[in-house]
Every structure is written in C-alpha cells, then in structure tokens.
Amino acid sequence: MKRIIITFVQVFLVGLAYGQWTAGTGNVYTTTSTDKVGIGTSSPTTQLDVLTTSATTAAPTTILKLTSKTSGTAEAGIGAGLDFSTQRADGGTGPVANITGIRTGVGTGSSSHGGLIFKTSLSSTLGLLEAMRINKNGLVGIGQPVPEYTLDISNTTNNTDNPVVRLKNLVTTGYTQTRLENDLAATSYFNLFGSAATGTTFGQPRGGLTVLRGGNTLAVGTASSNPLVFATNNSERMRVTPGGFVGIKTTAPTAELDVRGTITSVVDGSYANNGASTYSNTAWHGARFFSNRYRGTIAAPLTVQSNDRLGWLDFYGYDGTALQRAAEIGIAVDGAPSTGIIPGKIYFTTTDAAGVTVDRMTILNNGKVGIGVGAPTGMLHVIAPTSTTGTGSDIALYAGKGAASSNGGNVILGAGANGSGATAGSVVFLRGITNGANGVETMRIDNSGKVGIGTSIPDEKLTVNGNIRAKEVKVSLTVPAPDYVFDDEYELRPLKELQRYLNKNQHLPEIPSATQMEKEGVNLSDISMGLLKKVEELTLYLIEQNKKNEAQQVEIDMLKKQIQNLMLSKNDKDK
Template sequence: MKKSILITISFLLVSAFVHAQWSTGTNIYNTNSGTVTFGSAAPYVVNAAAALFPSSTPKFEFFTGVGGSTPYADMITVRHPGVTSDAISRQMGIIFKLSSESSTYETDKMGGLLFESANAYANAPTMSLVTANVRRLTIGANGKIGVGTTTPAYQFHLYNSGAAADFGFDSFNSNIYLGSRLYFGRSRGTSTSPLAVQDGDFLGFLDFYGHDGTATQRSGQIIAQVDGTPSSGIVPGALRFTTAGADGINRDRMRISSAGNVGIATSAPVSTFQVNSTISKFSVGGAGGPDLNYGTSYIGFNAARIGTGSASSNWTIDGDGSHNGGGVIYSDVAGTVYITPIVSTGATTQTLADADIKSKAALRVSGTGNVGIGTTDYGAWTLNNSTYKLAVGGSMIATAVTVKLVANWPDYVFKKDYTLPSLTDVKTYIDQNQHLPEIPSAQQMEKEGVNLGEMNKLLLKKVEELTLYLIEKDKQDTEKNKLLQALQARVSELEKNNSK
C-alpha cells in the first residue's frame, strides 16, 4: 500500500518539479537508459517492478526528508487546482491502464488509487482502491472502511449485491493452537489509560438483520458479556443468544454462564442445563454431596439444584400461583437411581435441601437391579444386598396377582409312597412349638416376612394332608358305622328271642 501511494504521488509530481527546472518545451522526457532521481545521493527507490523483480534497475526514484521540527515541510504535497462550482466533485489519484487503452475517461480505467470529495470545498475526502473499473475498498473521511460499498455505515462494512457477502479466514500451519481468529476486545478508560471492565459490561455483538420491506430489522444476536467480578488474569464471561419473536422484540433464548451452565429461556441458569417456562422448568446438573449419597447427576422437573459441586446444596421448585410441585431423578456413585416426587405445598417457590430430596424418594433401583418402592436405604431394606427383586415399604392392592409355579409342588402328598405324619406326632409337635410343622413361626414371619409362593405351597400341602386325614377318618367312621349297625341288628335279634 505504501509503495502504491508513493508511486502515485511520484508520477503526479514529475511534471510539476521538472517544469520548474526547465522553462522550455511542453513535456520532459527521460530518453536515456538511466534513472530519474529527486533529492540527495541516497534516494528512496519507488519501483513496482523492482519489488517484484529485485534484479531490475529502477527507472524512477526520489528522496525526501523525514522528521525535523517542521516535518510537514519535508513532505510532498499534491494539490487539486480546484473548480468554480461547489456542486462539482474533485478527484485525483493514479490510474493503471493496459497499454492498448488510449481514453482518459474514468470509465476506462483498469485500476488504481482514487482520492475524491463531494464538492470543490469539502474537506472530507475518501480514498478508494479500484479494480476492473469498480471501487472495491473505500476509506471514508470518518475512518470507516467499506468493501463493496463507497458509503460504509460501520467501522468495517462488507457489502455484496446479488450474492452472499462472504467473510472468511484461512490459516495454514501445523500448530494446533494457530487457527483463524476473530477478535473482539473492550476496556474501560482510554486507549492510553485502559481500565478493567465490570460485571455486566458488554464485550461484543454479532447481529443478524433482515429487511422488512421498509428498513432492516434485527432478527438475532449473539452477545458476549462480563459475568462476574474481574480479577488479575481473569475476566469471567457469558454468551447470550437472542432471537426476535413474532412481536419483533429480541429476547434472550439461550445463555451460557461463566460457570458453564446452559440456560434456555432463563437469564440465570443454576444447573448445568436448564430450561425454564414457569413450572415447565427442566434441569440437568450435578448431584454431588453426602446428603444425596454422593450422587452423580440429576434430571429435574420444575426442580433445579443450585450449584454443581460436591457440597450439599438446595433445590428450588417454582410456583405458578397455585401449585409448586415437581420431581427429581438422580443417581449415586453406587449405581442406585432415585425417583423423588415433590408434593405441592402452595403457590410460591419452595426450597428443599439435598437430604429432603433423598428422604422423599418414592422409588429406588439399585445397581444390582433390585427395586424398592417406599423403602429406605438401611436395615433389612438395603437394596444392593437384598435377595428380593422388589421391595414395597407399605400396602399393595391389585385386581390379580400371579405367582409363577415353583418346582416340587405338593401334589406328591397324594402319591401312595407318601408317608403321612400321624396325628399323634402332629399334636406332639404343636404342643412343643405352638405352630404346624414346616410352617414358619409368628416370630420368624414378623422378622423375615412371608414368601407368598412358598407359603402357598406349604398351606396347600397342609390342606392336602388334612384331606388325607379326613379321608382316613371318614373310612374309619364308615367302618364304625357298619359295626354299629351290625351290633344294633344283633341286639334287636336278641331282644326278639328273649321276648318269646
């Protein structure tokens, strides 16, 4: 860029300086094979060809002073002769053309550097780089840079009509850290005396606009914002994502906090992932801490745990004006999954501790696959060590319960080789133990519970044995009745004979 500007200025000055030295002739020509030098014996070479081809000999060079008490006096100045009307714009610069072109009109230029202002007396010139007869890059008098537009509206304005306005970065290296980068920075104070940013300061914006037929309107935005108190070497930050709704208002849709929490429809997510919509809140986060039996993670339904560390914490369950219920599913390091319903207690937000969430768990599934409903994690109900696949800490009701048949069902009692205990032996056992043989005692059942399948089998066995006792008793009674009838007949016969 610097060499292009110097080339431009140098060519424009040749005519002025040489005309001051030679008073005769219309033009000045350098027809020999040497160079043209202005200034001292140590000239600054301006030669585009020499830059591309270092071995070439420059054809034009000049030297000018730099610095000093009046540095502007040592600079080269190019002036426009001016015009008589304010409405006429001024232009000057250098235009590069193909050798076959002869026209001097601007529309025929191939490329170059162009300085121009809106009128003869304006002191707000712009500078444009031109290629293929089109102003490609323009720097306005206000310092704004436009690519594809001569009237940049922003500090850097990229414009393309009829196609996408692409903005890309390419990086070619083998270092994993040296990728392309888009930098946004902010400090309080001034450039010479910067000050630390503060909590809540905006650091940068990416805005997305669409035209509504009258003007462009913002449809979405990505915002970087300070999220916490900065300290030496640390500026905590958050990212916010907004979109415009049907009413045209941009609202926060998603936020990533400095703690790494992601929130949708919430500006202050307290969980690793949280979705809010009054009582439709949905949360995902950590469940560490001893009061949750050293939990791992959780899913909350209108319940969010404040904090994600290993310490005990509190939970918030929002209210909708009428109810404030919810639920939690979480797991612990032992592999147990807990399902905790949270009963509504009123209309406003309720707060529970970790210990409350654990104690209110209605269903637990252990790492071994055992299920507990309404049970606790201690004593005989310890699910991991339990021999029961389902434990219920309370009453049950059902329209039907099917117990799968087990082997050795007591139909063997009716087989001829079965030895039926004598009633005398049964009576002796009852007198000694106060319960039937093979049936658990009351103390045992109170301590260990009742195995319904096994108990049904034992009860059926006792019923079948009782049936055999009754059959035997009936047989004995029948024989006794026959004997009694025979005796009665004998007595009747004797009485009849005695009466004769």
C-alpha cells in the first residue's frame, strides 16, 4: 500500500509539471524560464507554441484572439493589445513596444469596427508613443494618427539633412529599378506637395511639382498657378512662371526671357557700347540696359575704385537731324570697395533748354539724397540753383495738386524714429543771409514738441525771444472766471484786513509779486482772471462805499434841515 501511494504522488507531480490545464483550477504559470507551453501540441518548441490543424484555403484561421470588454455598453477607444518588454539597466523590466487593436466607433447591433496601433518607446520618461496606425478602412498612418491616404506619412522633426521617406535599392550588379507606378489610368501622376509656408532650402519640395506620363510623352511641369523652379548649390537659378515667363537670377520675370545678369558685350581696354532701339508710338516704350564693370583687362581683371562709373543709361531723342541726349541715369562706385561689397551711388542729369547737361540729383550709398548738391549731408539735402541776377529760386513743397489747393494732403516735416540709444533731434528752420555765409537759425521745434522763435532752447510750448504783434489773442482758461465774487455768500475781505496784507506783502492778494513775475514770467490766463477778480472785488467795495456815502448824505441833509430850522427859530426869537 505504501508503494502504491508513493507511485500516485509521483504521477501527480509529473502531471502538474507536464500535464494539461484543467478549467477551474486557478492560475496556470511556471517560474522556470526554460519551460514551454504548447497549445494544440504536446511538443512545444518555444515558450509559447500554438498549433492548429483546422486550417483551410477558403479563409485564414484565427490562432490567437485577444478580446477586451467593458462592464457596460461598447465604447470607442477600448482595445486589446500586446506589450513587449525587456530588462532595464536597473534589473527591472520596462515596455519597449506595443501592438493594440482599438475600437474606433460604437457601431450598431453586432457590428464592430476598429484598427491597429503600433507604439514604440523613445525613453523611459516619454513612455510608449504611437508610431504607426492602420485604421478601419485599411489606411496606414506613420506619424499620422488620422491617415487620409493608403499610406499617409507625417513628420514633425526638422529633417534638413535626412529625408522623411527613403527608397533605396542596394543591388550592385546587373540591372535594378526603383519604381513608383500607376498603370491603370490613361495619364499617371507623380505628385509632390508641400505646405503653404515659404521654403528656402532646395531639395525639399515646396508647392506642387508634377511628373506627367501620358502615352509616349514625358513632361515635367506644375499644376495650377505654381511656378517651375530650377536650383543648383541650394540656390535658385531659373524660374518659369505660370504665364510662361522665364527668369534667370530673378524670381519675378517681366518678359518671355528676363535675365538679371551679364548678357552684354565686352570691349577690352575701353568701355562697352551697348544699346537697343525701340520703334513704337507708345510714349512709355523704351529699352533696358545691364552693365558690369572691371578695371584691368579680360585676362587680368582688377578691382574698381571709388567714383568709377559702373554704367549709365543715356536717353536720346531725334531732333529731325540727329539723335540728341536728353537725360542720363548713372551708377558709380561710392567709396572704397571690399570683398563682397561695392558701395554705389546713383546720379541723375538732364539737359537744360540751353543744351547744357546739369547734375540734378544724387543718391549716395548711405541713402542720403541730394537735389542740386552732389554731396548731401542729410537724408534729404536740397539746394536751389544759384542766380547772378539777384533773384533766387524757390524750393516749394505742396501736399496736393498745384500751389493753390492742398486737396486735404499734409506737408510733413520732422524726424522719424531713432534707433536704440540715439539722441532725439529737432526740426530747425534757418534763414539765408547775404555774402554767402551760413544760414541763421530763426525757429526750432525740439524733440518734446516745444517751439522756440528767436531761441534754440524753448522752455514752453511756445517760447518767443522778441516782440509779438497780433490783432487778437485768445487764451483758453485754466482757472474759472471769478463771477463767483458776486455771489451773496462770497465773503469780501474787509478793507482793514486788506490794508494789513498790502502793508506786509506789497502786492495784491492772489496776484504774483513783481519779483515772482520777473523770475517765472506771467501766465496770461491766471493773471487776467486774477486782475478781473480784483476789479470785481473793487466794484463791490465801491458799491458798499456808495451805500455808506448815500446814508451819510441823508444824515447830512437832515442835519442841514435841522440847522436851518434852528436858525429860523432863533431869528424869530430875536425879533
């Protein structure tokens, strides 16, 4: 009996280690990493080996099924997945990837739809992040959680040097092809689309570039209103606009062929004569001209120097006998050239009625404009032509049509915004004097808006060092008019108190003293209202005094009458 019991225990233990799982026996697990579990097979070759013998060619056989349910109704977003974890450096384990089947909608009845989400781990702090998704329609999104195309790839990382998508063929012998093909349509399209943002790095397409194949014709072009751009060394070299204009070294060609570069003849040892003739009855038709300038020779070019002419445009008109020059626009070097920099200036000349060519305007490399002066010292420096007849020329500024009407326009004189740390300037007006001396300042508007006439340091909104003559002056009140003096409740200062104040201060109350007026000046508004108040108070004093005088006169008249009666009575007694 003892032997039978021992044998039964051995068989039972073997059954636990290598036997089948019986439902309702609780958790099934093994703590030995070399153990293997077989489903459908008694000889598993891996830690989990699933075998089915019911496969058919009619439909694929489901071998592993993962199901996730809620305690209530179905909701979008629930799913079942597989986690992949590895050992960490600290000895523990952590997730590195995940594949999850997720429900994307509630559906109706027994219907159900969803997709697959693939996640990977960039770091332990970020955790698992979605890398790819296959939605219910079979659309695949890489970096795009809502794919709109069969394969929809999005990227949010700056990949200036690394492409987002790479197709590489590693065959090194024989023949090889890398092909994107669409053979079902009559015309196939290979489209590259970019965002509306402006791009500056070539090699990464911006806008729409389409390679068309229709029949036996291969064409490279653009759709809609997009230009075709050609670039080398990461810089644009040529552009074809939607209207068919071709521009070389220009992004805005204005003709069928617009070249912004050297397309001119060169004469060794002299300047190049280049010209174009235009025959047209339209007034604004003319010719365009481009010019390059070197010192030295073609074989040994040298750097240009300051004041070297780089080119000019001469405009001629036919006088019935020959062509005569009417005006010239020239470009010259303005300052010492350096590597990568040629400072330049523009000058304008016209031919006057006597046939003399006169420099009219110059624009220096620093932006200063001179009219009537070749070396302007300000941003706009204007000098009227000199006259030997005693009559000078006018410099007129009008903000409208003609001299009589401004049409609502403004003539603006002033200094614009200054840079950080710059000192604010003033608007200064000078008057001319005789004998060619420098002008004398007559008026100034400083940076705070104060106007000075006859002074360069105004301390008020208008400071005049001199006399002012006007037919009428109106001053806006800063204090109320003193009509309140006539109010019944106004307390008029007694004359004795006023006398004591005058004896002590030597000036009227509420009126500045002579010393104060000499030091601070006189505020016309305040002094006028103060004097008016004193006049009104004086009027009240006079009225009060008049009342006293009238009362005294009544008493005098009564006394006179009494005296007269006494005299009559005395005379009667004397008789």
